[in-house]
Structures are given as C-alpha cells and as structure tokens.
Amino acid sequence: MPSIFAYQSSEVDWCETNFLHSELVAEFYNTFSNVTFFIFGPFMMYLMHPYAQQRNLYIHGVWVLFMAIGLFSMYFHMTLSFLGQLLDEIAILWLVASGYCIWMPRSYYPTFLRKNRVHFTCLTVIITIVSTFLSFLRPTINAYALNSIAIHILYIVVQEYKKTNNKELRHLIQVSVVLWAVALTSWVSDRLLCSFWQQINFFYLHSIWHVLISFTFVYGTVVMALVDAEYEMPGQMLKVRYWPRDTWPMGLPYVEVRSDNKNC
Numbered sequence: 001m002p003s004i005f006a007y008q009s010s011e012v013d014w015c016e017t018n019f020l021h022s023e024l025v026a027e028f029y030n031t032f033s034n035v036t037f038f039i040f041g042p043f044m045m046y047l048m049h050p051y052a053q054q055r056n057l058y059i060h061g062v063w064v065l066f067m068a069i070g071l072f073s074m075y076f077h078m079t080l081s082f083l084g085q086l087l088d089e090i091a092i093l094w095l096v097a098s099g100y101c102i103w104m105p106r107s108y109y110p111t112f113l114r115k116n117r118v119h120f121t122c123l124t125v126i127i128t129i130v131s132t133f134l135s136f137l138r139p140t141i142n143a144y145a146l147n148s149i150a151i152h153i154l155y156i157v158v159q160e161y162k163k164t165n166n167k168e169l170r171h172l173i174q175v176s177v178v179l180w181a182v183a184l185t186s187w188v189s190d191r192l193l194c195s196f197w198q199q200i201n202f203f204y205l206h207s208i209w210h211v212l213i214s215f216t217f218v219y220g221t222v223v224m225a226l227v228d229a230e231y232e233m234p235g236q237m238l239k240v241r242y243w244p245r246d247t248w249p250m251g252l253p254y255v256e257v258r259s260d261n262k263n264c
C-alpha cells in the first residue's frame with residue numbers, strides 16, 4: 001500500500017496529462033491555476049475589512065480558509081497524493097460550513113433551533129466534524145458530495161432573488177449563478193468526458209474550474225453579505241462596489257457599509 005504522501009497515491013486523476021512539463025509537478029496547469037485563490041483571498045480580506053468590522057471579524061477566517069484551499073489544491077495537483085486530495089476536500093467542507101454559520105439567514109434554520117444562530121453554529125460544527133471523519137471512508141465520492149451542497153445554496157439564493165427588489169443584488173445573483181453553472185460544467189466535463197478532451201488535446205477544463213469557482217466564491221460572498229444585511233444589520237446599508245472601477249464591465253465586487261439615514 002503506497003504512503004498517503006506518495007505521488008499518485010490518490011484514486012482521483014484529472015484529465016490533464018501527468019508530468020508533461022516537469023518531473024516534480026504532476027498536473028502543471030491544474031496546479032498553477034490555483035493562483036487566483038492567493039490573489040483574491042488577501043485582496044478580498046482587505047476590501048471587505050470595513051464590512052467585517054461592522055458584522056463579524058470571523059469573516060476574515062473565511063478568506064484564510066479560501067487561501068488554504070488554494071494551497072492544498074496546489075499540493076494535490078502537484079502530487080496527486082491521497083493526503084493532498086483529503087486536505088483539499090476537508091478545507092472546502094470547512095469553508096462551506098463557515099459560510100453557513102456566518103451568512104445563512106435564520107428563516108432557513110430547522111424549526112427546532114428557533115432561529116438561534118449559536119445553536120445553528122453548534123449543529124453545523126458537529127455535522128462538519130462527523131463529515132470530516134466520514135470523508136476518509138469513501139474518498140472518491142467526497143467531491144460529488146461537496147458539489148451537491150450547491151443545490152441547497154442555490155435554493156436559498158433563488159428564494160432571495162424572488163423576494164428582493166434590489167437591482168444590484170439581482171444582478172450579482174445572476175452573475176454568480178452563471179459563473180457557478182459554467183464552472184460546474186467544466187468540472188463535470190473534465191471528470192466524465194476526458195477521452196473526448198484528450199482526442200482534441202484540450203486538457204484545461206479543471207484549470208478553468210479553479211478560476212471560475214474562485215470568482216463564484218467572491219460574487220457569492222457579496223450576495224450572502226447583502227442578503228444577510230437585510231436581516232442582521234438594521235440601520236445600515238450595504239453599497240456594492242467593484243474593484244478597480246465601478247464603471248468597468250468586469251471587476252471584483254465588494255461591499256461598503258453606509259448608515260441608513262432614511263429616518264432622519
């Protein structure tokens with residue numbers, strides 16, 4: 001039985017040809033396409049700092065986990081080791097869990113929790129600890145299980161889309177869903193249609209997934225911050241801004257906190 005650190009000890013192997021560009025890096029493009037996690041992580045931490053100060057400083061932990069995913073994902077694609085695979089998947093699990101604890105609107109909590117965020121956080125942490133142990137049992141299904149969490153997030157986002165008249169929020173939800181749908185199509189296609197992609201020498205779908213899912217996460221956090229603020233930050237208004245310019249057709253969204261003076 002190979003060591004968990006050994007190159008190619010994972011049962012998962014992505015469509016990109018192994019060791020094509022280097023003897024040390026198994027999947028070159030899949031490894032270096034994780035660079036977006038290292039760029040967006042610290043940058044979003046900086047842009048969202050005023051919001052985190054007002055709402056909850058634990059939000060910075062989300063960006064730390066996001067960067068940890070980039071690091072573990074790089075290690076995984078570089079080695080295709082079992083340890084790399086598990087670290088990557090467990091970090092994703094904890095990122096999703098921390099997103100739930102911070103931003104899940106109370107109206108979606110199970111009724112027995114009576115809209116208590118502390119109790120919801122405890123329940124989420126217990127489920128996440130159990131899932132962390134379960135992830136060792138059938139490692140090949142972990143990624144599919146993680147992707148299926150998107151169905152629940154999508155349900156919440158669609159409900160909030162139907163409720164809101166906020167044009168900025170509606171636009172951000174539309175962009176997030178399109179980004180996520182294209183990202184997921186790339187991920188699934190790399191997994192299931194690899195022989196076709198190899199015939200036409202196009203091995204980049206999983207790299208495209210890395211870039212698109214990191215953009216989805218940035219857009220998704222701004223969506224959740226706006227939804228959450230409607231319930232949890234009365235008297236304060238969140239204004240959506242884009243880096244580097246609000247007027248550019250593409251940019252990184254973030255929120256600015258303003259006092260709501262409509263009662264003055």
Ligand SMILES: CCCCCCCC/C=C\CCCCCCCC(=O)N[C@@H](CO)[C@H](O)/C=C/CCCCCCCCCCCCC
Nearest residue numbers: 073096099100103104143146147150153176177180213217
């Ligand atoms: C109210 C709750 C809000 C919680 C928001 C949490 C959203 C999490 C979104 C993105 C997570 C980023 C995951 C990046 C993974 C990158 C590493 C990677 O590629 N790993 C692969 C192996 O290399 C692995 O196979 C990937 C597994 C699948 C991970 C799926 C994560 C769930 C994505 C859920 C996105 C829902 C977005 C819906 C937007 C409207």
Ligand SMILES: [Ca+2]
Nearest residue numbers: 013014015016
């Ligand atoms: Ca490969």
Ligand SMILES: [Zn+2]
Nearest residue numbers: 030073206210
């Ligand atoms: Zn990956």
